[in-house]
Amino acid sequence: GENVEQHPSTLSVQEGDSAVIKCTYSDSASNYFPWYKQELGKRPQLIIDIRSNVGEKKDQRIAVTLNKTAKHFSLHITETQPEDSAVYFCAASIGNQFYFGTGTSLTVIP
Amino acid sequence: GAVVSQHPSWVICKSGTSVKIECRSLDFQATTMFWYRQFPKQSLMLMATSNEGSKATYEQGVEKDKFLINHASLTLSTLTVTSAHPEDSSFYICSADPGTSGGSTDTQYFGPGTRLTVL
Numbered sequence: 001g002e003n004v005e006q007h008p009s010t011l012s013v014q015e016g017d018s019a020v021i022k023c024t025y026s027d028s029a030s031n032y033f034p035w036y037k038q039e040l041g042k043r044p045q046l047i048i049d050i051r052s053n054v055g056e057k058k059d060q061r062i063a064v065t066l067n068k069t070a071k072h073f074s075l076h077i078t079e080t081q082p083e084d085s086a087v088y089f090c091a092a093s094i095g096n097q098f099y100f101g102t103g104t105s106l107t108v109i110p
Numbered sequence: 111g112a113v114v115s116q117h118p119s120w121v122i123c124k125s126g127t128s129v130k131i132e133c134r135s136l137d138f139q140a141t142t143m144f145w146y147r148q149f150p151k152q153s154l155m156l157m158a159t160s161n162e163g164s165k166a167t168y169e170q171g172v173e174k175d176k177f178l179i180n181h182a183s184l185t186l187s188t189l190t191v192t193s194a195h196p197e198d199s200s201f202y203i204c205s206a207d208p209g210t211s212g213g214s215t216d217t218q219y220f221g222p223g224t225r226l227t228v229l
Contacts (some may be wrong), residue, residue, distance in 0.1 A: 001169075001170070034218075036220075041201075041223075041225075042222065042223075043203065043220040043221060043222045043223055044154070044203070044220050045220075046217070089153060089154065096142055096159075096207050096209075096218075097144070097156065097159060098144070098156065098205075098218060099156065100153045100154045100155075100156075101153060102152070102153045103151075103152070103153050105151075
């Protein structure tokens with residue numbers, strides 16, 4: 001099956017700086033890559049996604065890039081704010097099944 | 111729109127008992143629902159894919175006789191943890207795929223999760 005790796009596991013940045021989280025996947029059949037934000041004890045919330053026919057997508061301070069050849073995709077958060085602090089998960093989808101990365105705990109220091 | 115609920119949100123049970131968790135799509139029909147478990151500070155692990163009117167598909171390593179899944183309607187899937195033991199304590203999260211009835215077929219909407227503690 002699909003194997004998704006995510007780095008780093010923890011990330012601390014100063015408020016206003018950028019944060020980058022990287023994921024790799026193993027199955028070239030994966031064609032949809034969502035990113036989720038999960039606050040402690042709450043459900044994952046979709047923040048941005050990208051499909052395999054697109055290389056980059058941006059939504060305000062959040063952007064995602066995809067390199068199909070290298071099988072990796074990244075989340076970029078600019079001008080970070082304290083409320084961005086949470087755990088972020090990437091996922092790769094084959095059909096309608098999601099396989100999640102191991103998560104990145106992001107802390108934004110005011 | 112696209113709200114998924116779970117019940118109960120928190121349950122404590124004695125070892126050896128069975129616990130049923132419900133997952134409902136409130137404002138859309140879901141032909142497919144998914145069950146995940148999440149240990150503290152770890153990722154979501156897909157347990158099984160639940161299809162309305164048919165048997166669930168379990169991921170490798172998940173005991174189908176221990177984690178019974180029933181998807182009797184387009185808005186309800188249940189997960190029953192049978193003969194629960196302390197090692198089954200975890201956060202169980204469901205998600206629902208609206209499929210062609212609404213929204214993107216790639217989209218999954220997550221429930222709020224159920225925290226199970228087995229004493």
